[in-house]
Amino acid sequence: MGEIIIIGAALFFVYLMEHVAREEDMELGKIIAIIEAGCIAKTLDGFAANIGDCQVHPGQYMNTPIDQKNKERAALMNPTN
DSSP states (O other), X not given: OHHHHHHHHHHHHHHIIIIISOOEEEEEEEEEEEETTEEEEEETTSOEEEEEOXXXXXXXXXXXXXXXXXXXXXXXXXXXX
């Protein structure tokens, strides 16, 4: 019984690392809006993301941390891009 619990916990941990944990890369993004929740940046390939607080104005470019797994999920949901 103890082995089943250990295997289950290990599989759950692998699932979390593969599908839930963030995988951020820095990408060049253009700030398209500043809202209460933070700045919205659009990457060069058209992915928009909230990057949190920033000290720039809309229209300026900056390196932004983009969650690659979230970007992949968004591309799967909208295959026309």
